[in-house]
Amino acid sequence: MKTAPKLFLQIQQPELATELLALPSLRQFELTISQQGHCWLAQLADSQCDLAIIEANAEQQNQLQALSQSSVLDKVQCLFLSQGEPSMIMDHLMGQGAGVHYRAPFNFTQLKANLDELFWALDPSPQAPSPQTSYLDQFGLLVGSSPCMHQLYRTLRKVAATNANTFLIGESGTGKELVANTLHLFSQRSDQAFIAVNCAALSPELIDSELFGHVKGAFTGAHKDHIGVFEQAEGGTLFLDEVTEMPYEHQAKLLRVLESGEYRPVGSQSFKQAKVRVVAATNRTPKDAIDEEKFREDLYFRLAHFPIQVPPLRNRQGDAVGLAQHFLAYRNTQDHSNKALSSQAINKIAQYQWPGNVRELKHTIERAFILAEQTILPEHIVTGGLADAASDSQSHIPAGMPLEDIEKMAILKTLADNQGNRNNTAQQLGISVKTLYNKLDKYGTDSLAHV
Ligand SMILES: Nc1ncnc2c1ncn2[C@@H]1O[C@H](COP(=O)(O)OP(=O)(O)OP(=O)(O)O)[C@@H](O)[C@H]1O
Numbered sequence: 462m463k464t465a466p467k468l469f470l471q472i473q474q475p476e477l478a479t480e481l482l483a484l485p486s487l488r489q490f491e492l493t494i495s496q497q498g499h500c501w502l503a504q505l506a507d508s509q510c511d512l513a514i515i516e517a518n519a520e521q522q523n524q525l526q527a528l529s530q531s532s533v534l535d536k537v538q539c540l541f542l543s544q545g546e547p548s549m550i551m552d553h554l555m556g557q558g559a560g561v562h563y564r565a566p567f568n569f570t571q572l573k574a575n576l577d578e579l580f581w582a583l584d585p586s587p588q589a590p591s592p593q594t595s596y597l598d599q600f601g602l603l604v605g606s607s608p609c610m611h612q613l614y615r616t617l618r619k620v621a622a623t624n625a626n627t628f629l630i631g632e633s634g635t636g637k638e639l640v641a642n643t644l645h646l647f648s649q650r651s652d653q654a655f656i657a658v659n660c661a662a663l664s665p666e667l668i669d670s671e672l673f674g675h676v677k678g679a680f681t682g683a684h685k686d687h688i689g690v691f692e693q694a695e696g697g698t699l700f701l702d703e704v705t706e707m708p709y710e711h712q713a714k715l716l717r718v719l720e721s722g723e724y725r726p727v728g729s730q731s732f733k734q735a736k737v738r739v740v741a742a743t744n745r746t747p748k749d750a751i752d753e754e755k756f757r758e759d760l761y762f763r764l765a766h767f768p769i770q771v772p773p774l775r776n777r778q779g780d781a782v783g784l785a786q787h788f789l790a791y792r793n794t795q796d797h798s799n800k801a802l803s804s805q806a807i808n809k810i811a812q813y814q815w816p817g818n819v820r821e822l823k824h825t826i827e828r829a830f831i832l833a834e835q836t837i838l839p840e841h842i843v844t845g846g847l848a849d850a851a852s853d854s855q856s857h858i859p860a861g862m863p864l865e866d867i868e869k870m871a872i873l874k875t876l877a878d879n880q881g882n883r884n885n886t887a888q889q890l891g892i893s894v895k896t897l898y899n900k901l902d903k904y905g906t907d908s909l910a911h912v
Pocket residue numbers: 602603604605631632633634635636637638639640702703743744819820823881882906907908909910911
């Protein structure tokens with residue numbers, strides 16, 4: 462019979478032991494609880510445990526010293542909990558790569574994430590979670606249990622409590638819009654509007670009108686008043702995605718609004734107050750965009766009261782498989798189906814580097830869901846370039862597949878190959894950026910994770 466990975470627990474303080482034993486993440490392991498206050502190393506060596514949680518205090522110096530010279534370290538990963546007093550032996554153990562040293566006050570969220578990740582890594586044949594459920598932690602609209610996502614959640618909680626403009630920096634498809642939306646949800650503005658604008662998709666002729674609105678008759682074709690996004694987001698949050706792609710001269714206008722807190726709709730004589738929190742984002746390195754004179758440095762400093770890095774999927778240990786299960790669970794629920802990932806497909810997902818980040822992963826699961834009958838096999842997990850896509854589609858498109866599904870596959874594949882860059886995708890597909898956005902809206906592909 463399959464058994465769970467084994468965990469050895471050596472904690473002397475009863476309150477700490479009780480707190481740890483209350484964690485479901487700890488109880489999923491098969492536990493060996495050591496009662497041997499001062500000679501636990503022999504017990505650990507005999508226990509055949511994969512992981513150990515050890516309270517490292519001054520009384521344990523001898524045992525820790527012995528541990529550092531023992532072959533137990535080759536087989537067991539250790540999590541040490543200490544009160545934080547400087548300790549040569551702990552420094553030595555860390556230098557040997559013995560594991561992680563947590564200092565009081567202990568961050569149980571971080572510990573829990575680490576235990577979950579180790580559980581999945583140690584379990585030789587993880588029991589596939591139900592294809593109808595998702596097991597990752599969630600914060601606002603963001604899903605992920607890895608330590609760097611928990612770090613992001615902590616930052617967002619703090620920043621959300623302020624009114625500061627925030628600048629999100631992260632590769633395409635890492636979830637910057639979801640981060641912005643989550644920031645809004647956790648802020649005091651959550652009962653007001655969240656308005657997202659993609660600055661790269663705004664046509665230079667209409668950009669002022671889109672941002673600040675216009676009055677009837679302001680220009681040919683202005684048949685009625687138009688409310689700009691600053692006014693639509695009044696009291697709430699305005700998300701300016703791909704802000705580094707805004708034409709340079711319009712960046713100066715945006716800067717003026719941020720500085721003065723006022724703007725004037727096109728053709729209007731009167732000013733309006735900009736009572737919004739601006740969250741901007743880019744998938745470039747801001748410094749590069751500034752050096753290339755694509756992005757104004759003064760605007761960067763105005764926007765970046767709080768710069769926040771959104772980590773790429775490759776740094777979110779353990780999250781790729783969890784997110785795949787998450788997207789599949791939602792798709793199954795939506796379609797009243799029960800498609801499941803085979804263990805080989807799970808391995809393929811875990812090993813792939815996901816250059817297009819969460820978006821690429823999500824679209825890959827979308828495609829796999831369409832292609833698979835019941836069990837998602839590695840060949841349904843289509844990654845790779847356009848050439849592969851062409852041959853893949855030829856071999857996989859079943860006769861009678863609705864044209865809409867084929868179009869959707871072509872769009873998702875091209876988006877993934879372009880790492881989420883909508884301009885390049887639209888160009889390759891031979892459609893306008895606006896048409897691409899309309900199609901994405903229609904298919905609900907970008908709103909799936911918001912469910
Ligand atoms: N942590 C996450 N949990 C769930 N879904 C996510 C997560 N991160 C991203 N997604 C999904 O991945 C897709 C891309 O996310 P999003 O559009 O927010 O990325 P982005 O960084 O703003 O991309 P771009 O730079 O192209 O504008 C969306 O469908 C989103 O729902």
